[in-house]
Amino acid sequence: MDPNEAARTLERELERGRELIAAAGTLEALDGAKIALLGRKAPIPAVQSSIGSLPGDARRELGRRTNVAFAELRSALEARRAELEEGAEDELLRADAVDVTLPGRRPRPGSLHPLTLVQERMVEIFTRMGYRVAEGPEIEDEWHNFEALNIPPDHPARTMKDSLYVDVPGLLLRTETSAVQIRTMESQDPPVYVVVPGRVYRREAVDATHLSVFHQLECLAVDEGLSLADLKGTLEAFAHEMFGPQIQARITPDYFPFVEPGAQMAVSCFICNGVGCRVCGNGWLEQGGAGMVHPTVLENCGYDAERYTGFAFGLGIERVAMVRYGVNDMRLLVEGDVRFLEQFEGVA
Numbered sequence: 249m250d251p252n253e254a255a256r257t258l259e260r261e262l263e264r265g266r267e268l269i270a271a272a273g274t275l276e277a278l279d280g281a282k283i284a285l286l287g288r289k290a291p292i293p294a295v296q297s298s299i300g301s302l303p304g305d306a307r308r309e310l311g312r313r314t315n316v317a318f319a320e321l322r323s324a325l326e327a328r329r330a331e332l333e334e335g336a337e338d339e340l341l342r343a344d345a346v347d348v349t350l351p352g353r354r355p356r357p358g359s360l361h362p363l364t365l366v367q368e369r370m371v372e373i374f375t376r377m378g379y380r381v382a383e384g385p386e387i388e389d390e391w392h393n394f395e396a397l398n399i400p401p402d403h404p405a406r407t408m409k410d411s412l413y414v415d416v417p418g419l420l421l422r423t424e425t426s427a428v429q430i431r432t433m434e435s436q437d438p439p440v441y442v443v444v445p446g447r448v449y450r451r452e453a454v455d456a457t458h459l460s461v462f463h464q465l466e467c468l469a470v471d472e473g474l475s476l477a478d479l480k481g482t483l484e485a486f487a488h489e490m491f492g493p494q495i496q497a498r499i500t501p502d503y504f505p506f507v508e509p510g511a512q513m514a515v516s517c518f519i520c521n522g523v524g525c526r527v528c529g530n531g532w533l534e535q536g537g538a539g540m541v542h543p544t545v546l547e548n549c550g551y552d553a554e555r556y557t558g559f560a561f562g563l564g565i566e567r568v569a570m571v572r573y574g575v576n577d578m579r580l581l582v583e584g585d586v587r588f589l590e591q592f593e594g595v596a
């Protein structure tokens with residue numbers, strides 16, 4: 249290459265280099281500029297490789313100028329790199345900045361589940377009447393769940409079609425809280441006044457009024473001189489406390505092996521007021537089973553059935569919740585949809 253031509257190339261490249269480097273706004277752009285200026289195909293390295301063919305003085309002079317050009321571009325690249333790196337770090341810090349003076353975001357508190365609200369209210373009503381709360385296991389044996397309750401071996405509830413058995417012979421998931429009647433009477437002498445809230449399990453087809461895992465509240469009273477009038481009065485007092493005076497309660501005959509006479513307790517429908525509609529059918533919503541404790545059951549627990557009488561009932565807590573809150577499908581209570589549950593915030 250002609251030495252003059254080579255010197256002009258160096259000047260031009262220095263000029264171009266200063267502009268490219270100043271214009272590089274990112275580290276990637278700066279890498280691009282470096283390749284364009286100092287890469288294998290760039291003009292300055294081409295000048296450098298032509299130096300060897302020049303005569304003495306011209307070679308020295310062009311060699312010196314090339315070195316100066318290289319040194320200037322390298323240090324300009326270096327300086328710009330340092331600037332960009334610092335800028336990138338500042339940018340990162342800015343993006344990550346936390347304004348500690350802003351008010352915090354308070355986590356939204358949850359609220360009690362409607363079934364919990366109802367269960368607590370039921371327990372409160374009965375404890376105010378003088379009952380105490382008793383508990384029993386959810387995995388129960390056949391004696392407490394069936395035999396002691398006078399439920400004969402051929403009763404359909406005892407088959408696997410209706411009940412959920414566990415892998416240990418003789419044990420099952422309790423089908424009703426009535427099992428705790430037996431446990432209570434086995435563990436204490438009369439008089440007995442207990443309520444038992446708890447979870448029960450049945451092999452059921454789930455629909456708007458049936459679940460296979462649901463809750464009951466059992467009530468058991470055993471004392472001298474208790475009659476059907478005490479049972480009816482207690483159920484009525486409960487219904488009015490729970491649902492308000494506009495709701496009517498009734499008991500009608502029903503059969504359960506562990507009571508005699510047996511009854512069913514229902515309240516007037518909250519939608520149609522006892523007239524009959526799509527939700528209730530005949531104007532009444534079944535809440536639970538009830539009756540006078542069968543003498544055989546008292547004797548199974550070592551009580552003197554000549555001296556003591558008792559009444560018992562078992563209310564479905566989901567059914568009570570449906571009437572109290574006007575819920576027409578029981579599945580809503582267990583699906584866990586926050587939009588449904590939010591409505592119970594602040595509700596008693």
Ligand code: FA5
Nearest residue numbers: 424426458459462535536537538539560561562564567
């Ligand atoms: C019983 O469970 C008896 N132990 C009740 C009883 C206690 C009778 C003491 C006499 C003396 P029953 O199977 O009818 O009875 O259930 C009682 C209540 O539980 C029903 O009225 C209903 O409110 C509720 N219930 C029953 N099955 C379901 C279900 N699959 N899903 C939700 N609630 C149910």
